[in-house]
Amino acid sequence: MIMQKSWALLLVVCATHGVAAAQPTSVARGEYVFNMGGCASCHTQDQPLAGGVELVTPFGTFYSPNISPDPQYGIGGWSNTEFIMAMRQGVSPDGEHYYPAFPYTSYVNMPTQDLIDLKAYLDAQEPVPKPTLQHALDFPFNQRALLGMWKILNVSPSWVSDPQQSAGWNRGSYLVNGPGHCGQCHTPRNIIGGLQSDVGMIGNVDGPDGENVPALLDVAQAAFGGWALEDISFALEIGMTPEGDFLGGSMSHVVENTTGKMTPEDIEAVAEYLYSLNHP
Structure with a gap:
């Protein structure tokens, strides 16, 4: 993402x-x-x-x-x-x-x-x-x-809805794993460029344009995993982190062209899904 x-x-x-x-x-x-x-x-x-x-x-x-x-x-x-x-x-x-x-x-x-x-x-x-x-x-x-x-x-369709989760969670899961294609940057790749789905969303030190892409799956809650649900929504909407910094690099383009243009309901849905990665 x-x-x-x-x-x-x-x-x-x-x-x-x-x-x-x-x-x-x-x-x-x-x-x-x-x-x-x-x-x-x-x-x-x-x-x-x-x-x-x-x-x-x-x-x-x-x-x-x-x-x-x-x-x-x-x-x-x-x-x-x-x-x-x-x-x-x-x-x-x-x-x-x-x-x-x-x-x-x-x-x-x-x-x-x-x-x-x-x-x-x-x-x-x-x-x-x-x-x-x-x-x-x-x-x-x-x-x-x-x-x-x-x-x-x-290449194969990998997203399916989860009837055990809320409608908001499923909407967020679709946006993240479908059009938002967040895993394309936040997941490391193997030597032939395939996504290592078994370690999805753990970050990618060899991201596009040489960026060190941070982890979204952060169960130790050392960084993103420690964000509150409201923190995630706020960052998606205006690009500001809980520390008061603004998201930089290509994530600034994500906020400008994608998440900042989402409806409030979709922002909440994406936040709900991303929060659940570290708070199952």
């Missing part, structure tokens, strides 16, 4: 020909999904949605793509089916694998309607005719064909 620039198989249940033209309500809902996913943090450098944001990792340097509705350089002309396949399977309309710097391993947990609404919002934005920069990756990570095998090991 500390980094929305980060490292998201299911059957596509909605084909283009079966989807009506986007209604204003779909665009409005899509804007909220856009904010929940922190899309602006990764895809806006100089011009909105035009990409070009640099992401330095142990595997090389990635550059975010243009996701404006430009038909040549962006996603203009993509069908809903193609968009959903990209979001859930990490596959382009041309059949090319996307690198997991695009967090489709989290977006695979998102329901179809959220994705359709998101596309409706993106389609309603201004197209930007700007080409996407090429990644600069080390061998063997520059061999895109290897991603097919990587996905077999690392």
Whole structure:
């Protein structure tokens, strides 16, 4: 979660020909999904949605793509089916694998309607005719064909609701593990870039852009684990810690583009879920 620039198989249940033209309500809902996913943090450098944001990792340097509705350089002309396949399977309309710097391993947990609404919002934005920069990756990570095998090991829907928990907790769990993709930065990765889910949320010393990403799972309550529920909500809303400091680094972008734009109910839901990690 500390980094929305980060490292998201299911059957596509909605084909283009079966989807009506986007209604204003779909665009409005899509804007909220856009904010929940922190899309602006990764895809806006100089011009909105035009990409070009640099992401330095142990595997090389990635550059975010243009996701404006430009038909040549962006996603203009993509069908809903193609968009959903990209979001859930990490596959382009041309059949090319996307690198997991695009967090489709989290977006695979998102329901179809959220994705359709998101596309409706993106389609309603201004197209930007700007080409996407090429990644600069080390061998063997520059061999895109290897991603097919990587996905077999690392991509599957993992989020399910827990009937033993409250509606708020389940909503927070979905936001954290789906569109918010918090584990993409707060969870360490193995030597091939897969998330080490058995130690999820314990922090990541090799975070994006070299950041030392702190732990959200802090059962010793040495840092985040000692925060009260209200402390978490306050930090999500305005970016201030219990000590009076402001969250810095890329977490400041998370507050600006994501959590600070959530409804009070969703902020409380995320806080409830994160608090439960250290207070089961």
